[in-house]
Amino acid sequence: MxxxxxxxxxxxxxxxxxxxxxxxxxxxxxxxxxxxxxxxxxxxxxxxxxxxISHELRNAAIAIVDEDRSALSQRLISSFHGPEFQTPTLIGHAEVDPGMAAARYTFVLDIPPDFQSDALAGRSPTAQLLIDATAMMQAGIGAGTIQGILDDEVGRFVRHEAPAAAAPISLQVRVAYNEALxxxxxxxxxxxxxxxxxxxxxxxxxxxxxxxxxxxxxxxxxxxxxxxxxxxxxxxxxxxxxxxxxxxxxxxxxxxxxxxxxxxxxxxxxxxxxxxxxxxxxxxxxxxxxxxxxxxxxxxxxxxxxxxxxxxxxxxxxxxxxxxxxxxxxxxxxxxxxxxxxxxxxxxxxxxxxxxxxxxxxxxxxxxxxxxxxxxxxxxxxxx
Incomplete structure (x- = not known):
């Protein structure tokens, strides 16, 4: 029926x-x-x-002005690699402005003299990071990535050369639902x-x-x-x-x-x-x-x-x-x-x-x- x-x-x-x-x-x-x-x-x-459309840092052009020429500065230079960064280009001060104006570099990191000695003495040295923010998203993500690399590498170097007390907190990050980001x-x-x-x-x-x-x-x-x-x-x-x-x-x-x-x-x-x-x-x-x-x-x-x-x-x-x-x-x-x-x-x-x-x-x-x-x-x- x-x-x-x-x-x-x-x-x-x-x-x-x-x-x-x-x-x-x-x-x-x-x-x-x-x-x-x-x-x-x-x-x-x-x-x-x-x-x-990518929200990750990929193949960013970076140049480095190494005024310290120390073991720490060499360690920092070698820490920038793919897939986030291109191989760093070593330049002098006179090449910074022309290079950024010609869009050859998105980031220029200036490592000042006595950077390693100041870090070992606990004087909190300052490095200058110049950013071409034309590509705003890449600039913002790259600034945070470079900051993290500097903090991590300098911290490891200082702890190896002059052991200090353990950090007061250890943060463990676990990513859910998109583990590969x-x-x-x-x-x-x-x-x-x-x-x-x-x-x-x-x-x-x-x-x-x-x-x-x-x-x-x-x-x-x-x-x-x-x-x-x-x-x-x-x-x-x-x-x-x-x-x-x-x-x-x-x-x-x-x-x-x-x-x-x-x-x-x-x-x-x-x-x-x-x-x-x-x-x-x-x-x-x-x-x-x-x-x-x-x-x-x-x-x-x-x-x-x-x-x-x-x-x-x-x-x-x-x-x-x-x-x-x-x-x-x-x-x-x-x-x-x-x-x-x-x-x-x-x-x-x-x-x-x-x-x-x-x-x-x-x-x-x-x-x-x-x-x-x-x-x-x-x-x-x-x-x-």
Whole structure:
């Protein structure tokens, strides 16, 4: 016995929605540019973002002015090596300014005379570090790295030459969830999460505008289908495309090319993503009813979707935002989506941990879906 009799309204709703979804897939396959853009966004774009943006110090150019010419200064020179630094270049004072002006050196360390003797006598010698802060992130990270190298090497040298009392505290650091401190693991994963939002909105909004521009939306109005079936078909079709490309990106790009260890349950993450896509695609359809052309959709996307994506916690911690903005962003499903995506993929959280985020995503998404459907019905009525 069939669960839904073929004559029932529920069966007709499912059948019409699936038929219209098939039409959406055919339309997308015929749109070569949009199809290529979506595939690129979940493949080469993710890989390039993960490997092109690094928060680690890599191959930095450093020069050293050695005025001390002591065993300690030689030890310091030999402590700068790859992969963080290039082989240090020994220069004189006259070469410092021209070298930095020509961007040959990011860092120049000046070791003053009597540096070793002052260190052994406990007089706290001072070395000068000049930094080209054009590349601000590399400059900031490099300054801390060089400070750490100097403290460590000078401390070892002094303890070896003149043993002192043991340090009053010993700090043991253990890194969790990203033991290798690989930036690519974070940026690659968050690139996939961010692209899910952006591409779901763009695909759904572009599909509606494309139908209106081609005149096919008016054809649907004379067919025995309801606005709810049309919108549901667009949500299912575009959501399924994004979900399929998310699976491809997780396994082929993140795990395959970047070697990212996906700590948690991928099916659990995909289930949460499917919940979130009801909101994201509904938002795209809502914007498609407001915009009259693709350029207008692009402007609305910049004004609404980009800030929503940037403030959701995927780029900077939510705690670093003002209190009022943190509270406001709790009303956005994108915030909850980013939170449970990080919890599952990075920290291996189970459903018992992320279910409140799932519930918030489903609840807010359902409310917005109903609001978007009302707007979509009004939009179709204006076309009659």
């Amino acid at each position: 069939a669960l839904l009799p073929e004559s029932s309204s529920a069966w007709r709703f499912v059948r019409n929605s699936l038929t219209l979804a098939r039409k959406e897939w055919i339309s997308l396959l015929r749109d070569g540019f949009m199809l290529g853009f979506v595939i690129y966004s979940f493949s080469l774009s993710v890989y390039s973002q993960a490997t092109g 690989e930036t690519a693991w974070f940026t690659g994963t968050m690139s996939v999460v961010g692209n899910i939002t952006m591409l779901a909105v763009l695909l759904a909004g572009a599909a509606l505008i494309r139908e209106r521009e081609h005149g096919t939306l008016e054809h649907l109005l004379v067919m025995p289908v309801r606005p709810a079936e049309i919108m549901t078909a667009k949500v299912l079709a575009n959501g399924a495309v994004i979900l399929a490309l998310t699976i491809f990106s997780l396994f082929a790009v993140l795990r395959g090319l970047l070697g990212v260890p996906l700590a948690g349950s991928v099916p659990l993450f995909l289930a949460g993503t499917a919940l979130y896509l009801f909101f994201a695609t509904a938002l795209g359809i809502f914007l498609g009813t407001v915009a009259r052309s693709m350029p207008q959709l692009g402007l609305l996307f910049i004004l609404i979707v980009l800030p929503m994506n940037m403030l959701s916690g995927g780029f900077t911690p939510l705690e670093s935002e003002p209190d009022w903005l943190q509270l406001a962003m709790q009303l956005s499903p994108s915030t909850h989506f980013v939170a449970f995506a990080q919890a599952i993929l990075f920290r291996g959280a189970g459903f018992d941990v992320v279910w409140p985020r799932f519930a918030a995503t489903a609840g807010i998404g359902a409310l917005f879906f109903v609001w978007s459907l009302a707007r979509f019905r009004s939009h179709l009525a204006s076309l009659r």
